Amino acid sequence: MRITMIGTGYVGLVSGACFADFGHQVTCVDKDAGKIAALHRGEIPIYEPGLDELVAANVKAGRLDFTTDLTLPVGEADAVFIAVGTPSRRGDGHADLSYVYAAAKEIAAALKGFTVVVTKSTVPVGTGDEVERLIRETNPTADAAVASNPEFLREGAAIRDFKFPDRIVIGTADERARKVMGEIYRPLSLNQGPLMYTARRTAELIKYAANAFLATKITFINEMADLAEKVGADVQDVARGIGMDNRIGSKFLHAGPGFGGSCFPKDTRALVQTAHDHDVPVRIVEAVLAVNDNRKRAMARKVSHALGGNMRGKTIAVLGLTFKPDTDDMREAPSIPLVTGLTDMGAKVKAFDPAGMAQAKAELPDITYCEDAYDCAKGADALVIVTEWVQFRALDLPRLKAAMAQPIVVDLRNIYRPAEMAEHGFSYHSVGRGDA
Template identity: 60%
Template sequence: MRIAIIGGGYVGLVSGACFAEFGVEVAVYEADPTKRQMLLEGQIPIYEPGLDKLVAGNAAAGRLTFPVKLQDAIERAEAIFIAVGTPTRRGDGHADLTYVFAAVEQVLKVLDHPAVIVTKSTVPVGTGRKILEMVRELRPDLAVEVASNPEFLREGSAITDFMRPDRVVVGAESDRAREVLRQLYRPLYLLETPIVFTGLETAELIKYAANGFLAMKITFINEMADLCEKVGADVNDVARGIGLDGRIGKKFLHAGPGFGGSCFPKDTLALMRIAEEAGAPSRLVQSVVAVNDARKEGLAARVVAACGGDVQHKVIAVLGLAFKPETDDMRESPALPLIRGLVSRGARIQAFDPEAIQTARPLLPESVVLTESSAEALTGADALVLITEWNEFRVLAPARLKELMRGNVVVDFRNVYDPAPLRAAGFSYASIGRPET
């Protein structure tokens, strides 16, 4: 079987490499010449654990290629996946479908055989129907079907999520489209992975509903953390106590600085707009967006309070910049409003992240010093702020912190440290939703 993927970014490249691992012949077309050249030279333009080896292995086997021309990419392809970006549109919060429709139009102009066009990008409800209209208008001479196959990949765990997913969702309304997708996912069917076949609109909404619900769980436990701080409870125990209920589940109940990344902020905002336009406004999603935005904007004030009310001229070591571990993605990272807020209050920032230094640099104030190690960031610091829970930060011992730091303030926005040893070593320790003593 041969397929084409339009877009060599995070979703397209991961999906392409994983499909190739299934034994499928995959052509990934990346329009950006710089990124395409990187891929042709064996370089990966994004960071995802294990992706470099997966791409290299399948490229060497001839199953994964990166054609220069779109026409070469879609030649003989039974399915053509659209995996381009759908960023938030300026001004109204809707998903910007400019790249999606442009990609579909370009494909239809050069397509010379029957095929199934599949949206892999996260697209608003009704997008598949609009693509069908484009097909009828631009290529009435070809038997072109349209399907929706939303991705559910977590950055840092994307390969595992693709290879062993909880489910595969396929929105298709013709026997041919369903059969092509069924054959493509046959290796997962043999593993008894649930494959959910629905209509186009249903598949598109499933993606937004899933991300909206998970974002709501994060926001809920963050609000419970705020309540715990007021009443002297421990949010870690609260999360465990409710997470053991099978109806709730333990995942996404980790209190922290608020969600970020490429999916949750964009998708909750888009879902809110979709619901408003449909005449069924989602007040829960509206609250999730507002609460999460306010939480991230309030991080700097928490650090200032932990530092005694003033950070003027103080050196703050910020450990972690990416929105989560095992990625270099800075999109909507809580580190951004945190650092900007501290800089505006006169703090001097020394920051380190194992992977996100290059992606972070253009997004941060020029005064921020980006270091080459956590030790360098901690040297001479008056306070440590942990914002991303990379494993290497978890093992920093109190003795090592005392050796490197000038001050004694630790603000742990991920609740990864045991308060007792830090306080015994003379540190003033603040975390999220846990008793101060």
Template identity: 55%
Template sequence: MRLVIIGSGYVGLVSGACLAELGHHVMCVDNDASKVEQLRAGQIPIYEPQLSEMISRNVAQGRLGFTSQLPALSKEIHAIMVAVGTPPRTNGSADLSAIFAVAQEVAAKAVHPQMVIIKSTVPVGTGDSVQALMHKARPGMHFSVISNPEFLREGSAIDDFMAPDRIVVGAGDETARNTLRALYAPLERTGTQVICMGRREAELVKCAANAFLATKIAFINEMADLCEAVGADVEEVAHGIGLDERIGAAFLQAGPGYGGSCFPKDTTALQAIAQEHGVNLRLVETVIASNEARKRSMGRRISKALHGDLTGRVVAVLGLTFKPDTDDMRDSPSLALIDALQRAGATVQVFDPQGMNRARMHLHDVHFADNAYLCAEGADCIALATHWPEFATLDAERLGQLVRKKVLVDLRNFLDPQAFLNAGFAVHAIGRPPQQPRRHNLVAAQRHRARNQAREAFINGAKQRPHPALQDGMNG
């Protein structure tokens, strides 16, 4: 099939690359001419594992292209996919201006009946509005508007597209449904379930799913607070309840709160559309409020670990993006954390494997370090905010030699607490009692370091001394 995808942001790029990988011919359109030039030059404006390689491969094979102008919408184009942004307004509702602008342009340029697939996350009823707008602009032209929500997780978007849990199609006529089945036929043949439903139902599925997952996160975070108060381990509790098939283990990892481009936006958009229709979503409202409070409270955890005073303290924050394997800083918990630390008088040093460039747009008066060890240098506390895999291999002993005070606050329960305890750190985690290094462990570690230093000194000294046979000759 031949497709035009309008919008070359996160969803548009991933969808375009993956559909080309499935064998379709895709032209991605974006009104940002500089972004289009970047893409044509092979420069990908976002970080997503596998994406750059997939785009390069399909461009080389002639199945994927980029342009800043909407091409002629003739009968050779089987469908138009809309993947433009729908950012939240100040009241939480979705800004649909880009969606409607695209609808107007498509209606004006169409020379043949077209199928318009809305991939962007939109509030319920958007498809109806788009259909009415396009019909009014071109009364004699038939447009079929289809809802096809995306379920892509940043950091694993390629895998999510190529092996999805399900594909949701919201269309009112059989022709549109068959077109979408043909589009996703390679995935359906490998076992992916394509679910067809009404357009309004499909529009609700995405926001409702994300609101439910956000609820699970908010719940386990509250359980973590309770675990700390009663001296229990939240990970054991999460494991126990997650084995219940009615609950499941996914999204039961306690932490600093959810962030990113989906959960915050979709929950507030769902709340806004409910209010517009006179419906109270008390549970969703509570989840939103709970998560915002959660993110703001992380600074107090570090203050408590440092005995209540952050004035003049240096805090090293490892990880800035809202999750690993992305450079996305939108609504990241690290932003609220760093703001709280700075307001309390702390100096903040930061490092992230992929998010440093975007972080510079959001953060001010922080020291950007080139790696995790430089970030920790001279710090009174190390705070892990994002659980990047490479942080799991950090050398606790080396960190202990760099910091001013040995305090670790692991906001993701990700690092090996025993390794840091052995290195002399006090360890504070989420949903667990704080742990102090045992004195005999400290003494053993000090003796171990002393033995290593003595051994190295002996070896180095031996290397510098001449062989006895040569020594005699030199003396003679």
């Protein structure tokens, strides 16, 4: 099959490379000439484990190409995927669909023969209807079917998620479109990839509902962590105890500094706005957003408490800046309000992240960036673990302690055992487990 992918961001590039690896002929299109030139040089604009090798192999095999002009690849395509950004619109939390609609109009003008136009971007319910209307308005003779095919990729594990999916949701009522989409995903049949065909609006809502539910699980266990600290319980055991119930499940029950990233904050806000537009109360999702925002701001106060409440003139070492490990994504990362709160309290902040420091400098320009964890810890009055990178899971604790001005560790990801930290002479503060 011939596939055109509009957008070479996280979703577009990963999806395009994986489709090419299935054996399809894929062209990725982006208006950013600098990004396309970089991709032709083999430079990947995002950090995702294994993506550089996957792109290089499929470019070499002639199945994957990049261009700034969509005219020819759209005209030749069996399916055109829209994978452009849908950021939160300033001021109201709605998804900004301007990039999606602009892409739809350009695609419409270039269509030739029957083509499936697929919204891969995360979009509110009803977006596919508007995309279809714009295509008909721009090119009344176009023979096209509009489908929804939301992505369910975890940053840091996106390639595996694409190739071994829990489900593939395809929203369309058009039989020709179903046939094309089934053929595109046919290589997954050996992996028993479960295709789920739904109405288009249902597919759009599935994506938002899934992200809102996962965000709710994170927020729930964070509130249980606060309660555990007050009553002398261990939130990790609580999470394990409830997660063993297969009606609940263990995933996303890890207490921490709150959720961030490119999806959960944006998508929960957009779901709330969609519900408001239709006069439907979604009080749980609204509470999730409010609790998460408060939690991220509260983490700086947790560090201050570990230092006795006086931060002025203190040096704080921060390990991990990205919103999760195995990515360079800084979008709505918990580290941002944490570092901002620390500096507002008068602290000096040093930081190290294995992949995200270039992106972090745009968000946090007034802190010191270090070469590694031990350089970061040097002279620090407290060390804060914010992102659970594997590099931070087995630090040389005696070396760490020797480097610090005070042996105070605030572990916001609970990656160390309190007893072990106490044995090494640390004043250790974690989440939902009490202090050591």
